[in-house]
Amino acid sequence: MTAPRLRSRRGAAAGLLGAAVAALSMPEVALAHALAGREDLPIPDWLFVWGASVVLIVSFVALSLGWHRARFEDEDWRPVRERLSRVVVNPATEGVTGAIGVLLLLVVVWAGLNGTDAPDRNFAVTFVFVTVWLGMVGLSIAFGDVFRAFNPWRAIARAAGGVFALVAGRSAPTPLRLPQRLGRWPAVAGFVAFFWLYLVYGVSGFEATGLTPDVVAQAALVYTAYTLVAMSLFGTREWLERGEIFSVYFNMFSRMSPLSVRDRTLGIRRPLSGLSSWATMPGSVALVLVAIGGTTFDGAGEGALSGLVTDLFEVLVDAGLGPLAALRTTNTFVFALVLAGVAGLFWAGIYGMHTVKGTFSTRRLGTLFAHAFVPIALGYLVAHYFSLFIFQIQAQFTYLLSDPLGDGSDLLGTATAGIDYGLIGTHGIWYVMVASLIAGHVLALVLAHDRAISVFGDSQIAARSQYWMLALMVGFTSLGLYLLSQA
Numbered sequence: 001m002t003a004p005r006l007r008s009r010r011g012a013a014a015g016l017l018g019a020a021v022a023a024l025s026m027p028e029v030a031l032a033h034a035l036a037g038r039e040d041l042p043i044p045d046w047l048f049v050w051g052a053s054v055v056l057i058v059s060f061v062a063l064s065l066g067w068h069r070a071r072f073e074d075e076d077w078r079p080v081r082e083r084l085s086r087v088v089v090n091p092a093t094e095g096v097t098g099a100i101g102v103l104l105l106l107v108v109v110w111a112g113l114n115g116t117d118a119p120d121r122n123f124a125v126t127f128v129f130v131t132v133w134l135g136m137v138g139l140s141i142a143f144g145d146v147f148r149a150f151n152p153w154r155a156i157a158r159a160a161g162g163v164f165a166l167v168a169g170r171s172a173p174t175p176l177r178l179p180q181r182l183g184r185w186p187a188v189a190g191f192v193a194f195f196w197l198y199l200v201y202g203v204s205g206f207e208a209t210g211l212t213p214d215v216v217a218q219a220a221l222v223y224t225a226y227t228l229v230a231m232s233l234f235g236t237r238e239w240l241e242r243g244e245i246f247s248v249y250f251n252m253f254s255r256m257s258p259l260s261v262r263d264r265t266l267g268i269r270r271p272l273s274g275l276s277s278w279a280t281m282p283g284s285v286a287l288v289l290v291a292i293g294g295t296t297f298d299g300a301g302e303g304a305l306s307g308l309v310t311d312l313f314e315v316l317v318d319a320g321l322g323p324l325a326a327l328r329t330t331n332t333f334v335f336a337l338v339l340a341g342v343a344g345l346f347w348a349g350i351y352g353m354h355t356v357k358g359t360f361s362t363r364r365l366g367t368l369f370a371h372a373f374v375p376i377a378l379g380y381l382v383a384h385y386f387s388l389f390i391f392q393i394q395a396q397f398t399y400l401l402s403d404p405l406g407d408g409s410d411l412l413g414t415a416t417a418g419i420d421y422g423l424i425g426t427h428g429i430w431y432v433m434v435a436s437l438i439a440g441h442v443l444a445l446v447l448a449h450d451r452a453i454s455v456f457g458d459s460q461i462a463a464r465s466q467y468w469m470l471a472l473m474v475g476f477t478s479l480g481l482y483l484l485s486q487a
Contacts, residue, residue: 134381137378145261186283191249198211449469
């Protein structure tokens with residue numbers, strides 16, 4: 001046996017061993033999360049983990065045997081009927097959607113500053129962290145980059161630019177150039193800050209602290225000023241593509257959509273194919289890992305890492321730090337620890353792929369395969385927040401919309417409406433959460449295998465390289481199920 005073949009088989013064996021260890025190391029986890037408890041499990045807990053691992057392994061084998069050419073490297077984009085495209089993409093539509101976005105931003109600030117301090121009775125908190133943060137992801141996957149049309153900061157910047165051009169007779173200058181090597185790193189930094197605000201600063205357990213509506217309103221004002229200044233310095237288009245948190249984040253998920261706009265024309269493409277060119281910009285790997293890591297931290301803080309949080313908190317309090325400061329300091333440390341852990345798991349799998357065939361550096365392989373982890377970010381998001389969204393969105397469009405300040409108003413006659421917790425049962429919630437994790441990782445395997453064929457050229461070499469990706473997918477799936485079990 002030749003040395004290269006021996007090394008490749010050893011690498012394959014190591015990859016399969018890693019997958020087996022990840023699949024079998026947690027057979028007894030008991031799923032529990034959000035509004036469903038362990039006693040509500042529709043099937044034995046161990047069956048969830050074994051079943052998920054088997055699905056991934058079977059999917060991997062099927063891909064290796066039956067998928068021999070790349071299918072997602074070409075988007076195969078084609079325009080829809082011209083009349084439909086004109087209805088959707090035109091200056092009037094953009095003007096209306098932009099105005100709606102600005103109006104909603106103003107309502108968030110108005111409700112946050114003038115409404116009740118109770119987060120569950122104020123329009124601002126639910127709108128930002130449920131309706132937009134979670135709901136816009138689903139809209140982006142279904143209809144493309146919807147947030148771009150409703151982006152209030154884009155609308156304000158474009159309106160200001162139009163006024164400047166009308167008065168000065170020329171376009172507004174952009175005094176600074178954003179270095180290309182920064183890529184999406186400005187958005188990544190803002191993304192981490194957003195997660196910190198939501199998950200660390202917004203800690204619970206202390207009265208009159210955390211994400212009260214006025215804090216949300218103040219954060220919206222600060223971010224508006226920051227974004228508009230950045231747009232004026234670097235250009236609106238440049239900052240939307242690389243620095244504005246929500247534009248970059250929602251655009252990442254919109255790449256999974258079959259709908260996209262090119263040259264002001266609406267078109268249809270092969271679903272998921274838009275992801276193939278997404279990670280070419282620096283910072284893209286970090287963005288998707290922060291998306292996974294932030295949700296991981298939220299889940300881990302509820303159970304898996306609660307002991308660490310408690311111990312470190314007690315140490316800081318004993319050292320003289322106040323309770324609130326100690327808790328936020330503890331959570332900041334644990335947040336950084338989780339992000340580092342998720343990044344370490346990712347890069348370990350990518351390094352393993354590099355050892356199978358060393359044509360590309362580990363960093364280059366990370367960039368080439370980062371897009372495959374976007375479905376995992378989606379799976380984690382759905383699994384962790386599905387029950388929150390499905391019930392809280394009812395509040396958003398009933399009593400919160402009718403009484404945005406929480407002062408007893410009834411603008412739409414729905415202020416007395418409640419949340420229908422019978423809309424979906426606990427068994428249904430469990431199936432959705434587990435299915436989302438499995439589906440996200442299966443799609444990740446598909447995209448990774450497809451890219452491997454394109455990168456390595458030979459389907460057999462591509463399959464061998466993906467043993468490591470299989471281990472990585474099973475590892476992330478097991479991690480997700482373990483976090484659900486500990487919540």
